[in-house]
Amino acid sequence: MAPRKVLIVDDSKLLHRMFEMMLRQYPLVHAYDGQEALDRLAENGDVDLVLLDMNMPRMNGLELLKAMKADARFQRIPVVLVTTEGSDEQTQRGLEAGAAEYVKKPFRNEELLAVVQRLTASPAA
Amino acid sequence: MTVRVPQQMKQQPPRRADALAELQATLMRAGELLHSLEQSASRPPPTNMAELEDRLNDVVQDRDALSRRLAEYEQQTGRLMNLYVATYQLHATLDPGEVQSTIAEIAVNLLGAERFALLFWKGDGSECEIALAQGIENDETGYYRGGRYAGGDPPVDATLTDGVLRMGPFDGSAAVAVVPLTVQGAVVGALIILKLFEHKAMLRPEDRELLDLIAAHAASALFAARVYHQTDRKLKTLESLIQLVKRG
Numbered sequence: 001m002a003p004r005k006v007l008i009v010d011d012s013k014l015l016h017r018m019f020e021m022m023l024r025q026y027p028l029v030h031a032y033d034g035q036e037a038l039d040r041l042a043e044n045g046d047v048d049l050v051l052l053d054m055n056m057p058r059m060n061g062l063e064l065l066k067a068m069k070a071d072a073r074f075q076r077i078p079v080v081l082v083t084t085e086g087s088d089e090q091t092q093r094g095l096e097a098g099a100a101e102y103v104k105k106p107f108r109n110e111e112l113l114a115v116v117q118r119l120t121a122s123p124a125a
Numbered sequence: 126m127t128v129r130v131p132q133q134m135k136q137q138p139p140r141r142a143d144a145l146a147e148l149q150a151t152l153m154r155a156g157e158l159l160h161s162l163e164q165s166a167s168r169p170p171p172t173n174m175a176e177l178e179d180r181l182n183d184v185v186q187d188r189d190a191l192s193r194r195l196a197e198y199e200q201q202t203g204r205l206m207n208l209y210v211a212t213y214q215l216h217a218t219l220d221p222g223e224v225q226s227t228i229a230e231i232a233v234n235l236l237g238a239e240r241f242a243l244l245f246w247k248g249d250g251s252e253c254e255i256a257l258a259q260g261i262e263n264d265e266t267g268y269y270r271g272g273r274y275a276g277g278d279p280p281v282d283a284t285l286t287d288g289v290l291r292m293g294p295f296d297g298s299a300a301v302a303v304v305p306l307t308v309q310g311a312v313v314g315a316l317i318i319l320k321l322f323e324h325k326a327m328l329r330p331e332d333r334e335l336l337d338l339i340a341a342h343a344a345s346a347l348f349a350a351r352v353y354h355q356t357d358r359k360l361k362t363l364e365s366l367i368q369l370v371k372r373g
Contacts, residue, residue: 014214014230021206084233086324104324106237109203110196 003027004048004120009037009064010082011056019051022109023116034059038067041074049119051112054083054094062097069098078119082112148201155194162187204331207235211338215346219353224346225257228316231339233259236332237325238301238318244274244285245306245314252276253285253314260320266299281317288312290340292328302328304336306344313344 007029008019016030029044031037033056041047050068054061061081068074078100085094086104094102101115165184214227225243232238240260244253253274255261261269268278276282280295284303288310291303304316316339321327328336 012230012234013217014210014227015234017214018206018210021210084237084239084322086322104322105234106325108200109206110199 005029005044005046006116006120007031007037007040007044007047007050009034009050009056009061010053012053015053015082018109022113026116026120033057034061034064034067037064041068041077045073047077049116050077050079051082051116052079052099054081054085054090062094065094065097065099080112080115080119082107145205148198148205151194151198151201155191155198158187158191158194162191204334208334208338211235211335212342215342219350221347221350221354224343224350228339228343228347229257229259231335232316232318235335236318236328237322238320239322240318240320242269242274242317242319243306243314244281244317246285246312256314278317281315284315285312290336292333292336302336304340306347307340308344308348313348316343 003026005027006019006023008016009031010016010019011032016032020028029040029047031040035058037050037052038059041050052061052064059067061083065079065081068077068079075098079098080101080103081094081099082103082105083090083094084105085091091102100119103112103115162184165180165187168180211227211231214230215224218224218227228243229241232241238259241258242255242261243257245256246253253276255269255272255274258269264270266278268275268281274281278298278300280291280293280298280300280303283289284291284305288305288307290305291300293301299319300317301321302318304318305312306314306316318328
C-alpha cells in the first residue's frame with residue numbers, strides 16, 4: 001500500500017517542523033491558513049488525512065472544515081483538529097462540523113502519532 | 126546494545142545530557158530484554174507442563190517489560206524532538222519578529238501557555254518593556270500596562286535581578302513560571318507564564334527542559350537577530366549615501 005499523504009494546516013512554522021519530524025514516513029503537504037489549504041487540496045487529489053489548527057488567519061479551522069464537508073471532492077477526507085481550544089463546547093462544535101478526532105495542544109507526540117496511524121490505517125475514502 | 130552519542134550532543138547542557146543518558150540506558154535495557162527473549166526461544170523444548178508454564182510466564186514478563194521500555198523510549202524521543210525543533214526554529218532566522226513569534230509558539234504550542242509576557246530591560250536599565258504578550262489585555266494585577274512591566278510581582282522581580290528560573294505556584298503572584306533570558310550571563314529580560322490552558326493542569330517535569338532551553342537560547346537568538354537587523358539597516362543607509370555622493 002502506498003504511504004498515505006497528510007495535509008498539515010497550521011500557522012505555526014514550529015508545528016510544521018515538528019510534524020515533519022514526527023511523520024517522516026508520510027508524504028506531507030503544508031498550508032499555513034484555511035484558504036491555502038483549499039488550494040493544496042485541489043492540487044493534491046490524493047490527500048488521505050488533514051491535521052488542522054483552529055486559529056489561523058484568512059480562513060480559520062472551523063471554516064475550512066465546513067468548506068471541506070460541503071465539497072464532494074474533500075468531504076470524505078478525515079480531519080483531525082489539533083488545537084489549543086480545549087473546552088468541551090469547542091470540542092463538540094468541531095466534532096459536529098465533521099472532525100474525526102480532536103487533539104489538544106500541547107500534545108504528547110505518541111498520542112498524535114497513534115491517531116494518525118489509526119486514521120491512515122482505515123481503508124482509503 | 127550501544128548507542129553512539131555524537132560529540133556535539135555530549136556538549137549539551139546537563140538536563141539534555143541527562144535525557145540522552147536516560148535514553149541510552151533505556152535502549153540498553155531494551156536490548157538486554159530482547160537478548161533474553163531470544164535466549165528463551167533457543168532453549169531446548171520443555172519436558173513437562175509446569176516448566177512450560179514457567180517459561181511462558183517469563184516470556185510474558187519480558188514482553189511486558191519490553192513494552193514499558195518502548196513506551197519510555199518513545200516519550201524520551203518525543204521530548205528530545207521537541208527540544209531539537211524548538212532550538213532549530215529559534216536559530217532558523219535573523220528576523221527579530223520571527224524569533225519573537227517562535228518564542229510565542231513554543232510558549233503556546235509546547236508549554237500550553239494561555240497568558241504570557243516577554244519582557245526586556247530597556248537600554249538604560251530603568252524598566253522592562255513588554256516585547257510580546259498574549260492574554261494580558263485585561264490584566265487585573267496592574268503589573269503589565271502601557272507596554273511595560275511596572276514592577277512589583279515578587280518572583281518576576283527576583284528573576285529579573287538574579288537570573289534564576291522559577292516555577293510556581295508562588296505566594297502573592299499569579300505567575301506559573303518565570304524564565305530568565307540571559308546573554309553571556311547578563312539578564313536581559315524574562316518570559317513570564319501567567320496562565321496555562323484549562324486542559325493543561327500544571328507544568329510537567331519535562332516542561333522544565335523546554336524552559337531551560339528558552340532561558341539559554343531565546344535571548345541569544347533574539348539578540349543576534351536584533352544586531353543583524355541594526356547592522357543591515359546601517360549598511361543600507363551607508364549604501365544609499367554612497368550612491369547619492371556618486372551621483373552628485
